[in-house]
Amino acid sequence: MSYSCPLCHAPLTRRENSYICPQRHQFDLAKEGYVNLLPVQHKRSRDPGDSAEMMNARRAFLDAGHYQPLRDAICQQLEQTGAAQLLDIGCGEGYYTHAFAEIVSQTWGLDVSKAAIRAGAKRYPQVNFCVASSQRLPFDDNSMDTVVRIYAPCNPQELARVVRPGGWVFTATPGPRHLMELKGLIYEEVHLHAPHSEQLEGFTLQQYKQVAYRMTLSGLEAVALLQMTPFAWRARPDVWEKLQQQKEFHCQTDFAIHSWQRDA
Template sequence: MSHTPFQALACPLDGDPLQRRDGAWRCPAGHSFDIARQGYVHLLPVQNKRSRDPGDSKEMVAARRRFLEAGHYQPIAEAVSRAVLAEAPAGDTLSCLDAGCGEGYYLRELARACEEAAGGDRSLALLGMDISKWAILAAAKQWKGAIWAVGTNAHLPVQANSLDRVLCLFGFPVYPEFARVLKPGGELLLVDAGPDHLRELREIIYPTLKPPRDGDAAVPEGFTRLGSETLRESIELSGPEPIADLLAMTPHLHRASAEGRARAASLTSLRLTVDVRLTRWKPEDVA
């Protein structure tokens, strides 16, 4: 397996194609976006920010990195990689965006799985994008096999009809943008939490649990469902550190009361249910 540099970036200001040269990405109109010394590019204009420092904090990113690198979500990464590579012909270059990539764990695992499955006969062109500069900084420091960009799903800095796969894993899907950037025959892969995901932790930190949402989500406009699968695993967290990391990397950290966080902090071990649904979608043909 080889890496092909991702080339289909678009200017976040005017939508024109970006070209990489002289340590920056530039569009024909002259807009220029410097490549940081760590290897990433910032493609989130200030007018598209909702806060001064949007997305996950530096502490949340560090917690997620420790938790994921310990292998707790390895079955999810393996399922995502299988779905991405399914029916992808050997010998072709597969262009893939992880929209909300965090610190890059799932793209790194995809590259590893591709190398093992294809025996070197397939090329990946990978783009990892997140609204958190801390996440992209961590991703760029760890691995140089992808283009890493700070950006937003609401206005993807990606050329139209340029991607074979878009991943949105525990993220915030913007379906019109995903449909715009996918090639005909491309696929969108979503991973969402199921009704029992981390139930044991939620029972500790909340006084009551909300009723589960309808498992059959509405079909997003512009897409057709290709299929879905449910992944259900039991994991054991030993010691207070991984429990604290799990809580810190999820929205539950801020939603729970002080009492709920204190109960979680007192734990020395915790057995948890991992319950997620992976759904594959294809964009409908546009006449």
């Protein structure tokens, strides 16, 4: 299986170091081994996705193993599917993706951030990485056995299009008490995350699993965690300084994993 053209949706054929469609749209492989399938007209900004600074913070935090229980839980689910093709949407620099590739023989990682994809492709050559939009997945209809989506937005109609009947979508989202202590440093009043209410048309929810545990972080790890969050921009300078000076910072995790199966 290969990619489809993001411009005309025809199949892309690999020719040496390029992918070309019958309409002669051409996409070259970067020296790191990934392909950029995000045309300029599909970008919402000049350099979309996470910055290099955010990516490096996330990479250091994840490499320390703080979210490994989440990765292990999803891998356990994958082992039961017998999938041969998997797409990781919003894969970042591939921390989760390379573990999935040890289970599923053909694994693709997709992200809108070129910096993250470049880093992932250099580190994990066993994964097929591409820069692309989750709103326009560059894959054929019914081409994926499994899609994993960890915190990543996606067009649900695209999920229904690319996942074959009987295939799976695994999503990971914040549970009610996720990162409560960190949020308590930023907000005067901390609210629990709302209960998960997503519905995927064309899929049936088969299983829900909660993964929750307390982390003990160094000050620098807590800073890296804050840089990973969508509420980092609300943190005052004194919050960053206070975190960095901590010898230990205790923080709750709370993940919700949903297993959806494509209707026949």
